[in-house]
Amino acid sequence: MLERCFGVRRVRQIQRAARHGTVTFLCLFMTVVVLRGTIGAGKFGTPEQDFNDIRERFYSHNRRVEPHRVLEEVETTAAAAQNDNADSNNYATFDISKILKDEEGGADEKRDPNAPYSLGPKISDWDEQRAGWLKQNPNFRNFVGPTKPRVLLVTGSSPKPCENPVGDHYLLKSIKNKIDYCRIHGIEIFYNFALLDAEMAGFWAKLPLIRKLLLSHPEVEFLWWMDSDAMFTDMAFEVPWERYKDHNFVMHGWNEMVYDDKNWIGLNTGSFLLRNCQWSLDLLDAWAPMGPKGKIRDEAGKVLTNALKGRPVFEADDQSAMVYLLATGRERWGEKVYLENHYYLHGYWGILVDRYEEFIENYHPGLGDHRWPLVTHFVGCKPCGKFGDYPVERCLKQMDRAYNFGDNQVLQMYGFTHKSLASRRVKRIRNESSTPLELKDELGLLHPPFKAIKLSS
């Protein structure tokens, strides 16, 4: 806040100018961004540069390459169904041992370079351990209804203030949005601020965290990971838990794109459901080896780029690694993985945010799909980071719209709505009543059946 010493007034005027986004200014700004991007922000960095970079990468996949991804996602979404002309053979097999050899004597390596990376001591009997615990603790049921599992939504952000000061405000709106959805649906929240394993910094940090939470909370049946740049835009949609009773891992994606095309955006790891069981621990162990920072992650990145369709050259990311793992090990994992595309467990913002008015006009909350997306995920916006892959103005404007679109479904319970999708202000939509319990809210979200179940005896 101290830059106000240089005069808030000037800064504010510029911010206002920017908000109303004169072309001239945007050009200037983008020029600066591009220039600095070219020179390398490192030169301008603080001592925490590394940590910042980690932090920046943590909250979106593949910072440098969203545009490609975007184009592809738009193209492939439609094409996915009949698309199956894949070059199935032409990819390398990831030889972890070789890379670990190269790693020997690496000064920046903390752990024994000969030991392959591990998320923790091997556990093979988790299902038994967990079942025993659940038997001994009947008051911590893993199902809170006949078919409704106990769910823990896990998200998080850096413990440091955002590089981009406005970023923290959007993180705040994002968690308020999740608090609302989770209160309505009887889901608990864990917000993470800690980097549990420095080696797994960046978009890999969720793996040690998820393992830790599964092992600490046997009462949790499903863990729902959600990136901090994803917001709930359908407060009424309840996940069809019944549908996943025979599966352990649910992501938004398409079988053809993953197993046939090996397309690096055939699935998205920004919002997924993972069952608390031995299979999931095994999956995490198989997912993690490409994660360790430095040579391993860099080498793995080359393997992934070589193996996957459409993937640009950059270090290994968790999403590409998952596509690779499934594409190369379908027989081991495929049976228990559910690639969901009947509703937006993850919904790419670029193809959704301009259609909110259309949704409002033609549809209603509770659909969760292309008519009213459950989740709008601001892939590549990184409001907390220094540079996103899209113009900051567009990202922030659209994040506000997404937030308000979702928030209107919360406010309607109490008789209010935003003056517009662009406005923070609210207005009444009905008069106060002296018999408030007689009027039911339109969406029935005040006391939804799926929540009632939660507390039934």
Next chain:
Amino acid sequence: MLERCFGVRRVRQIQRAARHGTVTFLCLFMTVVVLRGTIGAGKFGTPEQDFNDIRERFYSHNRRVEPHRVLEEVETTAAAAQNDNADSNNYATFDISKILKDEEGGADEKRDPNAPYSLGPKISDWDEQRAGWLKQNPNFRNFVGPTKPRVLLVTGSSPKPCENPVGDHYLLKSIKNKIDYCRIHGIEIFYNFALLDAEMAGFWAKLPLIRKLLLSHPEVEFLWWMDSDAMFTDMAFEVPWERYKDHNFVMHGWNEMVYDDKNWIGLNTGSFLLRNCQWSLDLLDAWAPMGPKGKIRDEAGKVLTNALKGRPVFEADDQSAMVYLLATGRERWGEKVYLENHYYLHGYWGILVDRYEEFIENYHPGLGDHRWPLVTHFVGCKPCGKFGDYPVERCLKQMDRAYNFGDNQVLQMYGFTHKSLASRRVKRIRNESSTPLELKDELGLLHPPFKAIKLSS
């Protein structure tokens, strides 16, 4: 974020300098603050100045006067017990009608100036309405355990980004802190971003919000209001609900200071418990009349300053109004009000934050009192506002310490702790186990009995 156009590097250097707080710079900064305070920030303001002022005031009580309050709180806390030499007679009676008369034709008044302000249509049979609803909806029990009520914690902040950019980061830490306490204790959270009634802006905005939530959620037995600048510092302390079975309104405070001294800091309204019942609706109706912005609030402020001990001259605030209401109407309200001082339902930060190391050395979480405070409330810090009543550096440093002090109790569940109360970084406190369910966390917070009750059949 656009001020980076002037060069992030320079801003950052200054920020670093500020963090390490050279006396020179602090002096310069405070001079600027004081100077600008004198000139009046309005001159530097944006069109949203008014809204900002409202916003700033919303999240602390009595912006201009904390220092007095602080001194008094420290003095009186000790003296409270035997202190009862009050000037019980010498105060005016608040003539709302007279003020409303003056208000007639006031251009800025939206509602009928002849009608006294009301939070909503009069409701006299809420207990019957609510009982009927609870009977019809057995799956939404108002008690989730034999003596454990269903509780909704309500907090919030402005829908606008903070004036002081770092403020949003502290709001984020503050809600993460509340999410943790509430998950551990089986409490639901409502985070408010909306100004439901423009007339009740500022520290009065919580009244219409609270009424709305009580009437919308008959299943909620107790509503827990907590300011955004208050943090949980004892994650293990469960509120002694049994103790309040015959009371409807619980605040931190002292009977002597309120009823005898009429001291304006005899209680604190930054963290309180309110039962969902007719009595509480009546209390809100009796509490609200001094709230309407403009002449009413200004005139009421004079009445309060004249009536209450130690209150400086400024517009009516919700806390002073409550002291006044109780002091002048003990027979009407006193019986159902519990002024709690055996633990810190609200704890003034100034007398706590420097003693965390002492607490850690001598005591343990779960006490909630002067040995390990349940809540540390950063009265007067307003990290989100332009100017607080304390040096920004001290506030932020201490808010970080309070957050980490509380967060260590969360991290210990998972085998981690902050490297120090001043550090965001975490370190392991035990090795990973292959039989994680065998080790119980020290504080038993992973599966606490008071939470188990919640889901028992």
